[in-house]
Structure formats: C-alpha cells, structure tokens
Amino acid sequence: MSLDKYKQINLTFAYQMSSIIKESINIDYEYYTKGFVLEIIEKNKLLLVKFSKFTILHFYIEKEIWNKLNYETSHYMKEHECEIAIEKLYNIVDLYNPLFYKEIDVFDLLEQENQEDSEESYLNLCNSIIDILYQEIEKYMPNMVEDVFYVLFQDREFLLEFNLMLSNIISEIKYEDESEIMRKDGVLKRCSYFPKWLKEGIFFRDKGRCQKCNTNLTGTITMGTNYNWDHIVPLSLGGINDATNIQLLCEKCNKIKSDKEIYTSNKYFRFW
Ligand SMILES: [Zn+2]
Numbered sequence: 071m072s073l074d075k076y077k078q079i080n081l082t083f084a085y086q087m088s089s090i091i092k093e094s095i096n097i098d099y100e101y102y103t104k105g106f107v108l109e110i111i112e113k114n115k116l117l118l119v120k121f122s123k124f125t126i127l128h129f130y131i132e133k134e135i136w137n138k139l140n141y142e143t144s145h146y147m148k149e150h151e152c153e154i155a156i157e158k159l160y161n162i163v164d165l166y167n168p169l170f171y172k173e174i175d176v177f178d179l180l181e182q183e184n185q186e187d188s189e190e191s192y193l194n195l196c197n198s199i200i201d202i203l204y205q206e207i208e209k210y211m212p213n214m215v216e217d218v219f220y221v222l223f224q225d226r227e228f229l230l231e232f233n234l235m236l237s238n239i240i241s242e243i244k245y246e247d248e249s250e251i252m253r254k255d256g257v258l259k260r261c262s263y264f265p266k267w268l269k270e271g272i273f274f275r276d277k278g279r280c281q282k283c284n285t286n287l288t289g290t291i292t293m294g295t296n297y298n299w300d301h302i303v304p305l306s307l308g309g310i311n312d313a314t315n316i317q318l319l320c321e322k323c324n325k326i327k328s329d330k331e332i333y334t335s336n337k338y339f340r341f342w
Contacts, residue, residue: 079217079220080165080166080213080214080217081217081221082165083162083165083166083214083217083218084217084218084220084221085221087131087134087135087138087214087218088218088221088222088225090134090138091130091131091134091218091222092222092225092228092231094134095228095231095232095235096231103235103236103238103239104239106129106130106133107236107239107240108239110126110129111243111248111251115248115250115251116250116251117312118240118251118258118310118311118312119251119258119259119260119261119310119311120261120311121261121263121264121265121268121311121312121313122312122313123267123313125219125312125313125314126236126310126312126314127219127222127223127229127232127312127314128215128216128219130232131215131218131219131222132211132215135211135214135215135218139158139159139162139204139207142155142158143155143158143159143200146158147196152193152196152200153180153196155196155200156176156180156196156199156200156203159200159203159204159207160176160177160203162207163203163206163207163210166207166210166213166214167206167210170206174199174202176199176202176203179195179199180192180195180196180199183195223275223313223314224275225336226281226302226317226334226335226336227334227335227336229302229314229315229334230302230303230332230334232314233302233303233309233310233312233314233315234303234332236308236310237303237307237308237309237310238308239308240258240308240309240310241256241307241308243256243258244256257305257306258305258308258309258310258311259311260305260311261311264299264316268299268313268316269299271313272299272313272316272317272318273287273318276317276318277338277339278318279318280297280318280319280320280323281300281317281318281319281333281334281335281337282319282320282323282327282333282335283320283322283323284337285320285322287318287320295320295321296320296321297318297319297320297321297324298318298319298320298321298324299316299317299318299319300316300317300318300319300324300327301315301316302315302316302317302332302333302334303315303332304329304330304331304332305329306329306330307329307330307332317334
C-alpha cells in the first residue's frame with residue numbers, strides 16, 4: 071500500500087460541506103445540473119465513459135465549495151459586513167493551515183486600519199485580505215475536495231441520488247451530437263475495463279459484501295462466490311462510467327438485477 075493513501079482527514083470541513091452538497095442535489099436546478107454536465111463534456115467528455123480517479127463527484131464538490139465561498143463572500147460584502155466575510159474565509163483557511171495567522175495576522179491588520187478611519191482604504195484592505203485568503207484556499211482545495219469525497223463516497227444512497235440527477239441530463243444527449251461517447255440507441259458507451267484501483271476501492275468501501283444480499287465475497291470464509299461490478303444507475307437509464315456509480319454485487323444478484331433497476335443501500339454493520 072502506498073503511503074499517500076494513508077492520510078489525515080479534516081472531518082469538520084468534510085461533514086459541513088457534505089451536507090451542503092446533499093442539499094444541493096435535492097433541489098431541482100435543472101439548468102444548474104445541465105450546465106454542470108455540459109461543462110464536464112466540454113472539459114473532458116471521456117470522463118463519462120472512462121473511469122478516472124478524479125471522478126465527476128470531485129468536479130461537483132470543487133464547484134460547490136467555490137460556489138458556497140463566493141456566495142457567502144459577496145453576500146456579506148454587499149451588506150457591508152466585510153469582517154464577517156473575512157472571518158468565514160479565515161475559519162476555513164485555519165482548518166487546513168492552523169499556522170496561517172503566523173504568516174499574516176488578518177484581524178490585527180483590520181484593527182490597525184480601522185483606527186485610521188478612512189472607509190475607502192478600509193474597504194481596499196478588506197478586498198486584498200479576501201484575495202490572500204482565496205489564494206490560500208486554492209492551495210488547499212485538492213485536500214478539501216478529497217476530504218468531502220471521502221465522506222460522500224461512503225454514502226451509497228447519496229451516490230444513487232447524485233447519479234440519478236446526472237442521468238436526467240445524460241439521457242437527453244443524442245448520438246448525433248456526441249458520437250464519441252454515445253451509442254446509436256442514445257445510451258452512453260460502456261467502459262469494459264475496470265482498473266485495479268477502482269476494484270480495490272469499491273471492494274474496500276463495500277466491505278467485500280454484496281450490497282443486495284449481504285453475501286460475504288471476501289473469499290476468506292466462503293468459497294466459490296463470484297462477484298460483479300454493478301452500475302448503481304444502469305447505463306441504459308442514463309448512468310455513467312464513474313467510480314461513484316459502481317457497487318459490489320454477487321454474481322447471482324447481478325444476474326437478477328435487470329438493466330432497468332436502480333438499487334443500492336446504506337446498510338453497514340454495527341460496530342457492536
Ligand atoms: Zn447478492
């Protein structure tokens with residue numbers, strides 16, 4: 071196992087952001103989702119037909135983090151509450167770089183400038199502090215995205231909702247427009263190659279058990295149990311070839327599950 075897989079996770083940020091993201095997909099922003107899918111296609115359409123470690127959900131998380139920060143910052147700036155805008159950004163920076171205050175003591179700077187009593191220079195200072203905080207957040211963005219992904223990837227019911235949201239838009243894509251990724255019948259092309267990292271990751275998350283009948287597929291206490299990598303939202307219903315749309319099923323359950331059935335569960339074993 072490579073060492074970079076073993077890392078510290080910032081659960082405070084991950085849980086906060088995860089719940090915001092879960093809410094974001096419950097609201098039916100069709101134009102928003104559509105814009106997101108079209109952006110992915112524009113950036114790298116092969117992402118929909120080929121498994122990538124940087125999944126569609128990673129893109130979505132990153133976009134949502136920036137959305138949240140931009141929304142909050144502009145909201146407080148409009149209300150002339152630039153200290154609150156700064157504090158909100160600072161709190162996030164502090165989670166990822168607790169020594170940041172040693173580099174720049176933003177609150178001390180604000181206090182000094184405030185005494186000089188010129189509104190314009192105070193506002194300028196606020197804006198430049200916000201810029202600095204944004205740059206700092208950008209540095210830690212890959213870690214932030216990964217932490218949120220860690221939490222959301224274990225929530226299979228969320229993954230089902232997320233992929234369903236995407237499937238509404240994928241189903242509208244026509245072969246004539248995107249022949250590189252679509253089949254003539256309007257279904258996304260199937261990626262027949264499941265990379266090792268993907269198989270290992272799914273097996274690990276699903277604890278080596280069929281997500282439908284709970285059969286132990288680890289091969290340590292039972293033999294002769296074959297397993298399959300199942301698309302949670304089938305390709306025929308607009309599902310995509312993305313790690314977030316894959317789960318572990320035993321061969322029997324996979325055969326029974328038709329290509330029109332959408333199923334997963336959030337069942338886990340109690341610790342005791
Ligand atoms: Zn099964």
